[in-house]
Structures are given as structure tokens and as C-alpha cells.
Amino acid sequence: xxxxxxxxxLAEAVASATGPLLPKGGGTRMIGDVxxxxxxxxxxxxxxxYEPAALTLVVQAGTPLxxxxxxxxxxxxxxxxxxxxxxxxxxRDGVSTIGGIAxxxxxxxxxxxxxxxxxxxxxxxxxxxxxxxxxxxxxxxxNVTGYDLVKLMAGSFGTLAVLSEVSLKVQSIxxxxxxxxxxxLDDRAGLIALRRALGSPYDVSGAARAGGRSYIRLEGMAxxxxxxxxxxxxxxxxxxxxxxQSAAIWADIRDVSPLHGRAGDIWRLSVLPSDAAEIVATxxxxxxxxxxxxxVYDWGGGxxxxxxxxxxxxxxxxxLQGRGAAIKLRGAGAAPFARQSDxxxxxxxxxxxxxxxxxxxAQGVF
Amino acid sequence: MEMPRPNSMILSHxxxxxxxxxxALPEGCVIDDPMETRVYECDALSAYRCAPLAVVLPRSxxxxxxxxxxxxxxGVPVVPRGSGTSLAGGAMPSADCVVLGVARMxxxxxxxxxxxxxHVQAGRTNLSVSGAVEAQGFFYAPDPxxxxxxxxxxxxxxxxxxxxxxxxxxxxxNLLGVTMVMMDGTIxxxxxxxxxxxGLDLLGxxxxxxxxxxxxxEAWLRILPKPxxxxxxxxxxxxxxxxxxxxxxxxxxxxxxxAIEFMDRPCIRATEAFANAGYPDCEALLIIEVEGSPxxxxxxxxxxxxxxxxxxxxxxxxxxxxxxxxRIWLGRKSAFGAMGQLGDYMCLDGTIPVSQLSYxxxxxxELSVEYGLDVGNVxxxxxxxxxxxxxxxxxxxxxxAKCEALGAEILKLCVQVGGCLSGEHxxxxxxxxLMPVQFTPADLEAQMRVKDVFDPHWLLNPxxxxxxxxxxxxxxxxx
Ligand SMILES: Cc1cc2nc3c(=O)[nH]c(=O)nc-3n(C[C@H](O)[C@H](O)[C@H](O)COP(=O)(O)OP(=O)(O)OC[C@H]3O[C@@H](n4cnc5c(N)ncnc54)[C@H](O)[C@@H]3O)c2cc1C
Numbered sequence: 001x002x003x004x005x006x007x008x009x010l011a012e013a014v015a016s017a018t019g020p021l022l023p024k025g026g027g028t029r030m031i032g033d034v035x036x037x038x039x040x041x042x043x044x045x046x047x048x049x050y051e052p053a054a055l056t057l058v059v060q061a062g063t064p065l066x067x068x069x070x071x072x073x074x075x076x077x078x079x080x081x082x083x084x085x086x087x088x089x090x091x092r093d094g095v096s097t098i099g100g101i102a103x104x105x106x107x108x109x110x111x112x113x114x115x116x117x118x119x120x121x122x123x124x125x126x127x128x129x130x131x132x133x134x135x136x137x138x139x140x141x142x143n144v145t146g147y148d149l150v151k152l153m154a155g156s157f158g159t160l161a162v163l164s165e166v167s168l169k170v171q172s173i174x175x176x177x178x179x180x181x182x183x184x185l186d187d188r189a190g191l192i193a194l195r196r197a198l199g200s201p202y203d204v205s206g207a208a209r210a211g212g213r214s215y216i217r218l219e220g221m222a223x224x225x226x227x228x229x230x231x232x233x234x235x236x237x238x239x240x241x242x243x244x245q246s247a248a249i250w251a252d253i254r255d256v257s258p259l260h261g262r263a264g265d266i267w268r269l270s271v272l273p274s275d276a277a278e279i280v281a282t283x284x285x286x287x288x289x290x291x292x293x294x295x296v297y298d299w300g301g302g303x304x305x306x307x308x309x310x311x312x313x314x315x316x317x318x319x320l321q322g323r324g325a326a327i328k329l330r331g332a333g334a335a336p337f338a339r340q341s342d343x344x345x346x347x348x349x350x351x352x353x354x355x356x357x358x359x360x361x362a363q364g365v366f
Numbered sequence: 367m368e369m370p371r372p373n374s375m376i377l378s379h380x381x382x383x384x385x386x387x388x389x390a391l392p393e394g395c396v397i398d399d400p401m402e403t404r405v406y407e408c409d410a411l412s413a414y415r416c417a418p419l420a421v422v423l424p425r426s427x428x429x430x431x432x433x434x435x436x437x438x439x440x441g442v443p444v445v446p447r448g449s450g451t452s453l454a455g456g457a458m459p460s461a462d463c464v465v466l467g468v469a470r471m472x473x474x475x476x477x478x479x480x481x482x483x484x485h486v487q488a489g490r491t492n493l494s495v496s497g498a499v500e501a502q503g504f505f506y507a508p509d510p511x512x513x514x515x516x517x518x519x520x521x522x523x524x525x526x527x528x529x530x531x532x533x534x535x536x537x538x539x540n541l542l543g544v545t546m547v548m549m550d551g552t553i554x555x556x557x558x559x560x561x562x563x564x565g566l567d568l569l570g571x572x573x574x575x576x577x578x579x580x581x582x583x584e585a586w587l588r589i590l591p592k593p594x595x596x597x598x599x600x601x602x603x604x605x606x607x608x609x610x611x612x613x614x615x616x617x618x619x620x621x622x623x624x625a626i627e628f629m630d631r632p633c634i635r636a637t638e639a640f641a642n643a644g645y646p647d648c649e650a651l652l653i654i655e656v657e658g659s660p661x662x663x664x665x666x667x668x669x670x671x672x673x674x675x676x677x678x679x680x681x682x683x684x685x686x687x688x689x690x691x692x693r694i695w696l697g698r699k700s701a702f703g704a705m706g707q708l709g710d711y712m713c714l715d716g717t718i719p720v721s722q723l724s725y726x727x728x729x730x731x732e733l734s735v736e737y738g739l740d741v742g743n744v745x746x747x748x749x750x751x752x753x754x755x756x757x758x759x760x761x762x763x764x765x766x767a768k769c770e771a772l773g774a775e776i777l778k779l780c781v782q783v784g785g786c787l788s789g790e791h792x793x794x795x796x797x798x799x800l801m802p803v804q805f806t807p808a809d810l811e812a813q814m815r816v817k818d819v820f821d822p823h824w825l826l827n828p829x830x831x832x833x834x835x836x837x838x839x840x841x842x843x844x845x
Binding site: 150 | 479480525527538548559567568569570574594617622665666669720721746749751786787791801804808815820
């Protein structure tokens, strides 16, 4: 194991490597079973800059998420994209680090309102496969200077470079939060309600469905939240969960808690919200699964979490019919990337060859 | 501004190139009459002009592909063009290039309100995207001031922003997918209406790549439900420092207005003379807009008023009705035009950390005196995206060079305090040679390697974004 303490040491370690490396943040989001010498990033830890009045945070990539969360909470701020914690879902331990989150573009329920991790990432520093340190973006809110390699690295799962530093836009914690809970609807009707809420002017910050209930979250100033909740309750028959009770609902959705401990493969689907119910119904009919226990819909139905018995990969592809993308997160052949069109996969492989010509990082993934 | 020497081989084969394009495209799609190609000699950075070899105006993705295949085969550089409103010279031609304009491709292909997206051809203007969904209560959020004219294609290429991006983000945050034609004519789709495709985020790289990776012909855009209402306030201050401090306090308090715009005295005076928006004669003013129902607006404005009161504003005017709201925005929206009345101007676009606002404004004032050129400031204060407007006289010998030098000085200042060269207009031609101020050679090399992948022969908009010396070898030129 190599344990650099600085970006310079990290660059040196990559430059002098002679075989494949296995960059490891907290070890919670590693992809598949890749062989190689472990490159432990946890030594690159610490806050380089935090300006609450500018909503800006610059941290080293190995900084634990928990540390960042508590630092921000001290200023009544947070990461707007609500990074999920998949340790229980995937049966892993370790510590979530910000580099791992950025490399996975790991984003929670608030994506429908505030965007994904990639949207909050203002800049990155990283070391490519030849051991060269590169920076892209910066620490300011608007930046179109040069190509946006920040987006390229977000969600690249360490295949192109190892992140050493991440700049993030943070947000204030709103003073109030409530969740409308809609009971007694089937999946189709329950998802229609979510789409209606997202299409309303009431600034919904979460729209999910699990365990037979649909959830709609509102956040903001107290008066405003009360007003919007009132307007939405005029449209839907709903009860209200407030404060900590509401927060607990969304922590469960974020971490996909309803599927913890369920047997089978775990799939993640990206589809049009209006296709979600039908695709899931088809798959549940194939698998004999339980719609209330094997499925979590987030992002209004645009994101579907699903457990399926092993061996149903073909059924899944058939049910999708090219209407979206899917990856398997747990089970045989789990991988962070979906199959892409020939052109996209050729471009991805060519980029990989440019950034990692000697194959120091994960191979054969595109 | 230095441009690479045009390729004489290409110039001498002009007739054959045009003939091949004509043969491949329908009647009326190829322009080579020098009187007509002159229309395309510049974009909104009009200090630099050069008519192209020819212009093609295709009507479909297939026709774009046909034109690109020919240019690719013949080694002819291509400069993609939307509406030509770039302030960075991004769409400026070279004498040996074909300008490929997508303005005729402006159809709405599909709208889906349930899933909240619109699928358009990329030549459609920004404002008419919102126009297409307005009746259903939706809008497309990124709103550059040029939105009446600029095309989605240009917005994607520049990753354009607008006054309301403080809340809604810029183009990249509202873009779901594109259809793009690569230089060799290959048609490819990146992303799509469902967004996340679980692969490398190529769409994220293409957005903001200034027409150097491919020609975007169609786009899937996120549309949002319109808020119930919006109301601006006008707040005037005795100094720029105080206005800047007020902005920081509002953000710190966790209030997220949809827009916080800033104007300084030179800009206020020019604007008043031009548009008569009723602005007070003061050192600095802010236009702050909040959204929601009337009660929600009141709730936010009460807090903003309390914060502003701590900074002794000269004036705090809430728009009482629609007409007054329009008048408050009128001045801001006419600011560029008003400055234009005073003479020629160059509009800079650096971003700074908001905490550096007062320092940077003071330094710009000092530099303005040093160079003897007036500078007005109007910008998006909430996110630190400055727009210093340098006034100069294009007919006066040496004035443009002096203006460029002052502009470079100001942009270096932005980078020095932790900011960047461009917040939303792009690098284009204008800031190409300043890139090493912000990036190391390794950073630039990484970006150029991305272009190598998409456009191995460097034929797409080749002389932009990167310092000429840095890209010379790739462009097949001796440095
Ligand atoms: C008065 C005024 C106000 C402005 N206000 C703002 C503002 O508030 N915010 C802001 O961000 N910008 C602003 N701009 C700048 C400009 O309007 C934007 O950069 C806009 O996005 C350019 O769009 P366009 O269609 O005119 O593109 P063009 O000027 O035609 O081209 C711009 C770039 O896009 C490339 N391009 C064009 N079409 C394609 C295509 N199909 N495929 C690939 N690349 C392509 C070009 O090669 C060029 O590099 C303003 C400009 C003016 C003149």
C-alpha cells in the first residue's frame, strides 16, 4: 500500500508506479474487484478553504464526509446534493470521503431541485495516469474558463485520474422542512402525484416513493413552507411529517434503506419518470418481487432502485427497451458504468487512453 | 489579435470546396458571394473581423453531417455559428474556414411537460424556447441578456449564464442531452431526456467547449414550472464597498434571491441618460429579485430589507406593480446598450470570490485612472461574475491596444484573488492568450488532449481557446 500525504507525493507515487493502482478513498465506493497496489488517499485530508459568506468549500479529496458535514453544520450550512451513504446497501464498511463522492457523482434526493454532485463541484485538482497534476475549474460560482474537466472527472470513478482536491458550492440549511406523505395510491397514481408536484410552482426539493407511500418534500422559510404545503395539500390527500420526522424519511430514501438486507442483485435505473411504473411492473412480474419492499423511486420516478433475483439481466434490458440506462450495483458483474452507444464508448475509451495511457487505473470499463 | 496565417492551399481551392458543398447540400444552403459572406465576418466582439471562405446554412443534422464530411476530407477548418452574439470572438471566422451556421435549424421537436423537458433544434433562440412552453406555465431558466437573439447552440458552446442563474444555474445545469455531429461527420447522441446515462459525462465536457469538439444540432433541455410571481427591489448605496458587504450578508443569511445585480456610478449615469429607468444618482445600486407567492415574496423582502437597513441604504424601493418592476429591470437590461452610446466598449467577464468584491472594484478604479480609460461596472453580484465595461475610441490610434492591455490587467486581477478569466462569455479569441495566467501548461495540455479525442486534426474552431503557441503543433503550424 502507498500512502501519500500530499498531492506532490501522490503524483510521485503514480509517476513511479510500474503496475496497476487501486486508488482508495474510504473504501466505500470501489468499483468491482480490481487488482492492483492500493493507493490510499486518506492521507490527503483537510479543509483548504471555507468561506461561509461565499458558500465555498475547498477540501482535500481524502477528507471524510462526516468531518465536512459537521464543519458545515457549525455554520448552518450543508452540501446541497445530499450525498448518499451506500455502506449498508452494498454491505461495505469504511469511511465516505469527498473524493469518492465526487468520483461517483453520488447525489441524493435533492438532485431534482439543487442538482447533482457534479453541479455543486466548482473545481478539482487531480493526478492523471502519468503522475501529472492537473487542475480544472476553480472556487468561484461561475466559470467557463477552458474545458469543463470537472464534469469529466465527476462520476468517472477514478478511471481517468485520482482526485486530490475538490471545490464545492455549499448551501444554507433552510429554517423549515416538511414532507407530504401520500398513502393508499398504487405505483402509477403515486408517481403521477410526484410528477404533478414537480410540475407545480411550489419548489419541491424531494419527490420519492417507497413502501407504498409517496413523499414530497418542501424546504425554506417557515411561512413559505407552510404556504406551499397548504397549496399541495389542496391537490393531494396527504399527511404532514415535519422537522426530524421529515429528515428521517429522506435519509432513508437517500441511503436506499428500504432495500437494505433484501436478497438479490441491486439495480439502479435512470428512466423517464412517466415510464418508471410500467418498467417496474414488468420486472416485478418477471421476478415475483414485492413492489412495496423491492423498489424505491426517487427523483420523481427518474431514478429507480430495484432488487432482482440474479440472472434477470436480460429481462431488465428487455423491459427498458432503450428507454433509459441501468447499472447493477450489487451482484455478479456489478459495474458503475452502463453500456453506451458505440460512438460514446469509443470516445470514452479514447479519453481513457489520453488520461491514463499506461493503464494505471481501472481498465476495461467502457 | 493575432490569427494563424490562412492556409494558402485551401484558399486556392476555394472554388472546388464550394462546388463540393453545393453538390452535397440543397439549393440555397451555401453562400460564397463576398458581399454575403461579409455578414459573417464577426460576432459581437466586432473589433475583429475576417470574412470566411464560405458559409453553409444546413437545415438538418444530416445536412450538417454532409457538410462536415466534405470539410473533413478536404482539411478545411470549420467555425460553428449560432446567432453570432459571442462577446469573446468565439464565432469569428478565419479566411480559410467554412462557417457552419445552425440558425435555420430552429424547430421544437418535442415538448414533454410531464417529464419537464423540451427537445429542440439547436439554432432555436433562447427566448423562443421559453416562449414555446410559456402557455403551459413553464420556462427555460438560463437567461442571457442576449436571449432574444442568441441560439441554444451558442449557449451550449459557451455554457452561458444569465441574471437568474444564482438560483437556477447556468446552461450545463439545465442541459439533459445533445445530438452532435463530429468533425468527420459521425452523428452521436450524448445524454438524453432521462439525464443520467451512467457513463463518463461527455455532455458535461461538450457544454462549454466553444464549438471545438463537435457541432451541436439538437438539444434536450430541462424546463421548469414558472414561479407564482417575482418582485425586484432597487437598493442604492453611498459606496461600492457597502453594496458588496450587503450582498455578502444576504447570502450569509441563507436567503437565495433569484438575482442580485450590481451597477456602479458610471454605469448608472449612462443608463439613466439612455433609458431613463428612474435610478438615483449614487455610487452603487443593487437590483435584487425574489420569487414566489405574494406572501412568500413579502417574507423574503422583509428579511432583505432588514439586512439592507444595517448598511444605511440611500434608497430601498420595492416594485409596487408590474410596471415598476419592468422599469427597475429596464435600466439593468439596457446597461450594455447605454454604455455603447458613450463610445466603443469592451465587456470583460471575470469571476471573483464575492468576498473580494470591494477590493477588486477599488483596484479596477485605480487601473482605470492609470490607463486613462473609463470603466463602468454592471454585473451578477450574487455569484461574483463581474462585467467591467472599458470605454475606448476605436477611431483613435492605439486606444484599442490600450483597452486590451487594461482588460488583461483586470482579468489577471480576477485570477489573482482566486477567480477566473471568464464566468459566462467564454475564452474564444479574446482571452485565448491569457489562459496561462490561470492554467499551468499541464492543465492546458489536459484540455487539448480532450480536443485530440473529438477532433484529431484540429479542424473545428481551431484558433480559439488555447494560446496559439500552445496549440501550434496540433494545428499543423510551426509555433
Ligand atoms: C448584448 C449582449 C448581452 C449578452 N449577455 C450575456 C449574458 O447575460 N450571459 C451570457 O452568458 N452571455 C451573454 N452574451 C454573450 C452571448 O450572447 C452568448 O455567449 C451566447 O450563448 C452566444 O450564442 P450565439 O448563438 O450567438 O453563438 P455564436 O456567437 O454564434 O457562437 C458562440 C460560440 O458557440 C459556438 N457554436 C455556435 N453554434 C454551435 C454549434 N451548433 N455547435 C457547436 N458550437 C457552436 C461558436 O463556434 C462560438 O464559439 C451577451 C452578448 C451580447 C451581445
